[in-house]
Amino acid sequence: MSFLRLFPSLTSRLVVVAAAAGLPWRSGAEGAVEPARILSWGDQGDGTYRNPILDADYSDPDVIRVGDDFYLVASDFHFVGVQVLHSRDLVNWRIVGQAFHRLAMHPRYDEMAGYAQGTWAPALRYHDGEFLLYVCTPHDGLFRWRARNPAGPWSDAVTVKAVDGWEDPCPFWDDDGSAWLVHSRVGAGPLILHRLSTDGTQLLDDGVEIYRGPVAEGPKLFKRHGWYYISLPEGGVNKGGQTVLRAKDLHGPYERRVVLPDGSPHQGGLVELAGGETWFIGFKSTGWLGRVCHLLPVHWGADDWPVFGDNGRAVDRWQKPGIGRTYPVARPQAGDGFDGAALSPQWQWNHNPVDTAWSLTARPGWLRLQAQPADSLATARNTLTQKLWDQTGTVDVKLDVRGMADGQRAGFAFICGREFGWIGVVQAGKTRRVAWLGGDGPEVPGGDVWLRGTYEGDVARLWFSLDGAKFADTGVNVPLKFGQWKGARLGVFCYGGAGRADVDYVRYDYGRR
DSSP states (O other), rough: OTTTTTOOOOSSOOOHHHHHHHHHBBTTOOOOOOOOOOOSSSOOSSSSSSSSSSOOOSSSOEEEEEEEEEEEEOOBBBBSSOOOEEEEESSSSSEEEEEEEEEEEHHGGGTTTOOOOOOOEEEEEEEEEEEEEEEETTTEEEEEEESSSTTSOOOOEEEEEOOOSEEEEEEEEOTOEEEEEEETTTTTTOOOEEEEEETTTOOOOEEEEOOOOTTTTOOOOETTTEEEEEEEESSSSOOOOEEEEEEEETTOOOOEEEEEOOSSOEEEEEEOOOOOOTTEEEEOOOOOTOOOEEEEEEEEEETSOOOEETSSSSEEEEEEOOSSSSOOOOOOOBBOOOOOOSSOOOOOESSSOOGGGEEETTTTTTTTOOOOOOOOOOOOTEOOOOOEEHHHHHHHHEEEEETTTTTOOEEEEEETTTTTEEEEEEEEEEEEEEETTTEEEEEOOEEEEEEEEEEEEEEEEEESSSSOOOOOOEEEEEOOOOOOOOOOEEEEEEESSOOOEEEEEEEEEEEOO
16 A cells, blocks of 8 residues: 555545544633643644644554544553544644553453553554554554544454564555554564455464564554655664664565654654645653653655654754644643543543443532552552643642541542552541541541642642642652653542542643743
């Protein structure tokens, strides 16, 4: 398949996605839509953008175009549900859905034992009228989901290959209709090419090595002007760069060219616009916030080699992609008022949830979390999370704790891998008390408690209020960290005992200096 045919036009717009994508978005307490502010990153409101375009942990991104619409997926590891993002201009994005709601491939994801595993470096493609998502988990195998609408519903997973030690798959359909799949191995290399059944559900051979390089992973395979190209990162997560391979034969031998030096944005996808422009979205490691998405222009030389960025260098500020019109400044959803019939797609469970232990209908307008037995937050089921954004932010959570029972904890946490900087309510001896990591506070006389987390850079603080107006600072500095391959997150939790907690809202405001 040619590079242009990789992204065919839709004859009719996916109405639900197109309607959602044009809205400027910032979620308030009740999920209201407000015009998005101009921040130090993303759309600058003047025809330019500043990197990153997504200042949150969207690592190993892949991106495609279908007609006038762009879709992006990224690694989510042990957090459930690969999020599908949508844009009309590659700069302003919204989350429109998730590809699945359980990591069903192994019991470890029910047992809170899959940290740093789960979904690594997914590949998203559009073929024969369907969206196809391929992903490897490091010890379980290669899996595929499909959907007519990227917002869902998605099919159940198909196990293409049950295997240990594979990572970073990418399917490819050639001009003659033959199908192929390239992947790396855990530990980053070599690259292995397989023949794939035309329906994309089976590998037809044991594969052949086509490239071995310095930490070679994340391959994206495409064809252009009779050349087969593989764009891949080399050199590692923190300090790597981007390489492009090309050959006239799919099996090689491949020529190699470094297109971005070490320390640049890398491991991502190329996408071609209807007008012929090419763009690259890759990640850059930032420490505690995780791996954030940068958008770089790509132009093609007369020798059919791509030139990334500004003559091989990453860009900070650049003209937005030439799509022929302007869209409002928008960003993915954050916070929630829990007013919908389903969880908003910015939320992801830490490992698989117990579906009978949470509800949006038991008390409409509230999220109810029924406590499950656990010794710590790292092993607590039904901890609901979302990504942190930007370098500064404030998170406000309102809880009703009247339904708690002895031995129970419920509250808010900053999540850093397997470490949790938490604040909440603990009940013992029929007494409820505010508590936090390393300390405790006053008794809770009523049923409502307000919790707050603030952060500036990699240091967070925890606060509480018994009236929703006056907040007390716990005095605790919570270090925010990158852990288990993920950037720091926020989350709400309820575990221990046999009670419950109800969450009225999570209000999240970020990017104010």
